[in-house]
Structure formats: structure tokens, C-alpha cells
Amino acid sequence: MAHFVKKVLTDIRSNRFLNLITIITISLSILVVSVFLLFFENASRVIESWNQGGRAMIYLNKEFSLDMLPKLKVKIKTLGDIDEIVYISKAQALDKLKKNMSSQSAFLKTLKENPLPDALEIRMRSYNSFEEVQKFAQSIKALEIVEDVEYGQGWLGRFLQIFNLFKITGYAMCTLFFLIALFITANTVRLAFYSRKLEIEIMRLVGATETFIKTPFYIEGLLQGFLGGTLGLIILLITYLMISSGMTQSLASYMYFDVRFLSVKTIVLIIVGSTFLGWFGCYLSLKQILK
């Protein structure tokens, strides 16, 4: 092992420029990918908080009476995976309204009839996607007793359309940059291999196995992937810190959320991914050269 590490270090030193280019290419690719991931992670968190984790209000029409409630609850529960259903009578709703609008409560007192509908507030247990909530809401809306269902569909839906578009673009960009990084890595390995062709031939002649010959290349690939991934994330972190220190206060107070850096899980995933990329580039290249 010590032999391989020594070998890799001397190889990297003798091919400094090539290695630097490879690491920078990988780090830029990782940067693009992680910018998207940063965006997705924050956007998903915001969407979820706005949507309150799958919360919806069901407004019932005039035909509703309290004795229908148990049956209705059972019915709704068959339509989706519901965590809880809270009944809010129109009287409760009016009380709440009066409390919130104490100065105008005089106006509310003039009302002969309570104009508010009875409502059910529900929370879904497994809230995975907006689409799921949407489908669930439609099936509830189809019930006769239901007047309307509110789950932030209007502007949130539009936002989600844009978000999904971003997501597709993001996937495409990530794939593109992954392929670029893979191509560059594979090419670096190929150049390194040909620059050491004589050495490899001699190694074979003195009884070196193919594993012995290939191992330094794999270590180099893994190292390049790891360093490239780490460098990409460091660049992202520095940029993030610079931007967020200047913007957080003003922006966060406007938008009711803070931009958070990537989760530990995602960071580990990115580094593992880029290390794999280095390995895979090496694998493809050696497979092509040696067969």
C-alpha cells in the first residue's frame, strides 16, 4: 500500500498540470450540481413549510349537519392517509374571526346569520409531493357535501410548475456536467497511461500483475474525484457564506425563511459521488485501453 501511495504521489507531481486541470473540472461540475442541490433543498423545505406538511381545509356546504360528521370522517379517511381531522364549526370560526378583528367586531355583530361555512382541517400523514395532495383534494372535492377544498393550490401550484421546470433543467445540467467530468477524468487516465507506457511494459516484464499495474491509476482517480468534490463544495460554501452574511437579515425577514447550506447527508453524498466519478472514469479508460 505504501508503495502505491508513493507511486501515486510521484505520478501526480510529474503530471501536476494535468491533475490540476482534472481536479478543477471535477470541482466545477460538482459546483454546478451542488448549486442545484442547494436550491432544491431550500425550495423543497420552503414549499413544505408553506404547505404546512400536507395541510388542507375542507369547507362544507349548507346541507351539512353535525350528525353527518362521524360518517364523513370515515369517508375522508378512506380517500387518503390522514393523520388527523379537526372539525371547526362555523360558530367556532366566527368566534375566532371576532377575536382577530376586535375593532371591527361591531360590524360582525350586525350579521343576522353566520356567513362562514363549517370546516374540517386535515393533515396528511405521508405527504410526499404536491401532486399527491392535489389528487387527494380533488377526490374530496368530488364529495356532495363539500363546497370547496383549500390547500394553497393557486400560486403554490404555479410556483411548483416553475420549480419542476427548474428540476428538469437541473437534472439535465447535472447529467451534462457529470458526463463532462467523467470524460475529462477518463482522458486524464488515458494520457497518464500512455505517458507511462514504457514503464508499464517493463512492470509486466518483471512479473507485475495487472492489478499491481492498475491500482495506482485507481487510487489517482479516487483521489482526483475526492479532491475535486471537496474543492467544489468549499467553493460553494465560501460563496454561500459571502452572500448569506450580506443578505440574510433583509431577505429572510421578507421571505419568512432562511437559506440553509446543504445537509450533511447531501454533502456526504456529493463527495461519495465525485469520488465514484473519479473511479468510474478510471475504470472506463483502463477497460478501453487494456482490451
Next chain:
Amino acid sequence: MNDKTNKNSIIRLFNVSKRFGGKLALKDITLDIEQGELIFISGPSGAGKSTLLKILYLAQKASEGQILIDGMNLARISSSKLPFLRRRFGMIFQDFKLIPNRTVFENVALVLEAAGEKPSFIRKKVMQVLRTTGMEKKFNTLPPTLSGGEQQRVAVARAVVGEPSVVFADEPTGSLDSKSAQAILDFLMGYHKKGATVLIVSHNLHLLERTVSGRNIEISEGRIKRIATIFQDKERKQ
């Protein structure tokens, strides 16, 4: 000298030919090399001596014919086992084949590293072999800065560092003055006396006069022209 009743062949060739493009470099070579033998291979330039040695060393594949190694047919041995077979052989190439950007020490150490030896053992063993070949002072030098004779000695050190049971030497004294040539030859003879099989390619027939036993294989135009014990050669001269 050759105890025919107790044959212990290491390498046997049966009707081996080697073709480069349309040109036959070796034709119909049948040869039996025994454990502990000393063999000279002589013949004019272009006769096919290096080619024969490379085929014996498994560095080149024969175009036709069978090769047995320790009784095993080479055709039946998977290519992944080849490195392990080759470790039992040491080779001094005519063009040395030293890695130019690795030091003398690293070039010699490579054999042991490839065999998976421990670094402490490698350090000790390589320095010891470099001492016996007179190259220990230049262990940290790059081969291109060495003289031809010095490179030759590094090549010899690399060939024997793994203590192979067979050593192939292609013109090991080719570019040397007579004193250095004698030193290398003495070294190889010493290695042979320890029980190793040694094959030396040379068109310098003076080498034969300095040895007491062994076989001389004369090659001409890719064919074995004559196999003779060196003892017989001497008798004939008298």
C-alpha cells in the same frame, strides 16, 4: 556433464516458430533446458537469438509450436498466471529496459514490489544486490545519466534481485570493456554455481573459453545449427 538419466526440464520447446509479419525469425526450434544448466546461445546478428530468449522468458508469444514450463503447457496457463511464472525468471534485456525516470534503486526494487515484498526487506535486499554488482553508490541516480556499462550492471541487479531460478542474459557484456565484461560474467557464473539455470546470448565466442561446462547453441537464420557441450568445443580446438 549432462546427466540424461535424471532429466529435470524447466523449459521445453517443441517445433516453435516465430513470425514477424511475413518474416520467420525462428523456425522449428526444439529445445530442452534443464535445471541448473549453463547455456550459451550464439550466432550472427539477426539470427534470432534475442527472439528466442524473449520467447523463453514469455515476453513474446510463439507463432507456432508448444512450450512446456515445468511440464505445464503454456497454452493451458491463463494469462493472469503469467506474472507469477515470470517471477521465477530473471531477464537482462539487450536494450536493458530500465525505466528512465525512476532511480537505480526504484528500477531494481520494482521486481520485489511487484512480488509484494515488505518495504524493509526490499530496501535491504536491493542495496545488497546493488553492492554485489558495484552500483550501490549510484542507487539514487537516473539510468539515462549512467554509462552503458553501469546501466548493464543495474540490469543485472534487477534480473537477480528476486532470486529467480532461471536467468536470461541478452548480450550482457555487449557494450563493455574486457574488464567490466569479465566482472559481469563472473557474477553470472557465481549465480549459476548457486544452482540457477543461466542462459547467455552472445556472439562473443571468447566467453566460451572462460567456462568449464555448459552447452553452446548456435543459431543461424532462425534455426538451431548446432548444439554442443562446451567441453566438446574445447576438445575440437585442441
